[in-house]
Amino acid sequence: MSSWANNAIIAKAKSLYGNFLKEDDYDRLTKLHSLPDLVSYLKKQKNYETILKDVQETSIHRGQLEALIRKNAFDRVLKLMKLVYSKDAEFYQLNIVKQENEIILSALRSLIAKESDETRGKLPLFFNVHTDVDLEKIIKSTSFDDLMAAVEKSDFEKILKPFYTKNPDMIRYLDIEHELEVYYYKEAFRRINQHYSGKLKSDLKSIYETRIELGNIIKVYRLKKFYKADPITIKNVLIQEYSRISERKMDEIIQLSDPDTILKYLSTSEYQRFTNDKDYVYVEYYAGKIKYDLAKKMMYFSTEVPKVYVAFVILSEIEIENIINIIEGIRYKVDENEIKQMLIY
Numbered sequence: 189m190s191s192w193a194n195n196a197i198i199a200k201a202k203s204l205y206g207n208f209l210k211e212d213d214y215d216r217l218t219k220l221h222s223l224p225d226l227v228s229y230l231k232k233q234k235n236y237e238t239i240l241k242d243v244q245e246t247s248i249h250r251g252q253l254e255a256l257i258r259k260n261a262f263d264r265v266l267k268l269m270k271l272v273y274s275k276d277a278e279f280y281q282l283n284i285v286k287q288e289n290e291i292i293l294s295a296l297r298s299l300i301a302k303e304s305d306e307t308r309g310k311l312p313l314f315f316n317v318h319t320d321v322d323l324e325k326i327i328k329s330t331s332f333d334d335l336m337a338a339v340e341k342s343d344f345e346k347i348l349k350p351f352y353t354k355n356p357d358m359i360r361y362l363d364i365e366h367e368l369e370v371y372y373y374k375e376a377f378r379r380i381n382q383h384y385s386g387k388l389k390s391d392l393k394s395i396y397e398t399r400i401e402l403g404n405i406i407k408v409y410r411l412k413k414f415y416k417a418d419p420i421t422i423k424n425v426l427i428q429e430y431s432r433i434s435e436r437k438m439d440e441i442i443q444l445s446d447p448d449t450i451l452k453y454l455s456t457s458e459y460q461r462f463t464n465d466k467d468y469v470y471v472e473y474y475a476g477k478i479k480y481d482l483a484k485k486m487m488y489f490s491t492e493v494p495k496v497y498v499a500f501v502i503l504s505e506i507e508i509e510n511i512i513n514i515i516e517g518i519r520y521k522v523d524e525n526e527i528k529q530m531l532i533y
Contacts, residue, residue, distance in 0.1 A: 276383035402475040412447035
């Protein structure tokens with residue numbers, strides 16, 4: 189890729205990021221008490237004015253709003269992907285693999301819950317033109333057989349086949365979720381190894397290794413705190429192949445009797461440099477803040493397109509999570525200070 193093309197992509201990423209919500213926006217959003225007020229505020233923001241311009245504030249459902257926000261984020265990532273005309277283009281398409289995973293998992297949740305066609309229709313149809321699997325068939329699946337037909341001759345057929353069952357009550361959702369996540373990271377490292385070398389290759393691998401480690405720690409915390417899961421169950425859902433945390437150290441974390449002490453591990457690990465004087469109430473917040481700080485640093489200071497692109501995707505994901513947390517906070521009438529504790533910016 190030419191230096192001109194590199195500069196164009198980086199400039200575009202930074203321009204799009206400049207339209208993301210700021211601290212003042214979050215302060216205002218957390219003070220709102222209704223979904224129409226939230227939509228009205230977002231419609232005035234440059235990042236959301238186009239996607240929400242035809243939305244009626246008083247009639248939109250929160251599920252519809254979340255779908256539009258996700259579509260908006262995907263459209264912006266797609267704008268960057270379309271600027272890439274180099275041999276490493278498939279690296280930039282990793283976000284599509286992640287989206288495919290999420291859509292398949294959404295379909296599985298619908299099968300398990302025996303949801304109606306109306307509920308199933310909330311899946312993101314906008315994604316259909318960007319994937320090799322038959323999304324239309326996935327959305328309309330009323331059985332595991334339908335789902336298998338929808339992913340026929342794709343990598344997902346191989347992933348789902350060992351878990352095939354005619355009984356929705358026997359679907360091993362957590363195991364399938366794990367295998368899809370493993371597939372995503374295998375693709376990430378395969379594409380990095382194939383297209384990059386030297387420090388750039390090392391830096392990109394480090395980004396994904398960090399995501400894996402933080403994701404593993406969150407899984408341990410949630411499974412221990414909310415589900416009282418045993419160590420074997422916990423270990424089986426972790427991504428172990430690419431983690432820099434040794435098996436012995438991870439076993440120590442899993443064996444902690446109080447899941448809240450996992451925060452103490454983070455504060456004494458290599459991630460301690462990201463600690464400030466804020467009281468971290470949630471492990472998810474701490475892990476998210478680490479990802480945010482790393483991504484923001486890359487966005488501002490990196491001159492290498494793959495790193496800026498990954499940073500943009502991470503920051504976009506975090507903004508989606510922030511808005512959804514605010515939507516849920518409004519729905520359940522959560523105090524604005526509690527909502528703020530869940531936001532990362």
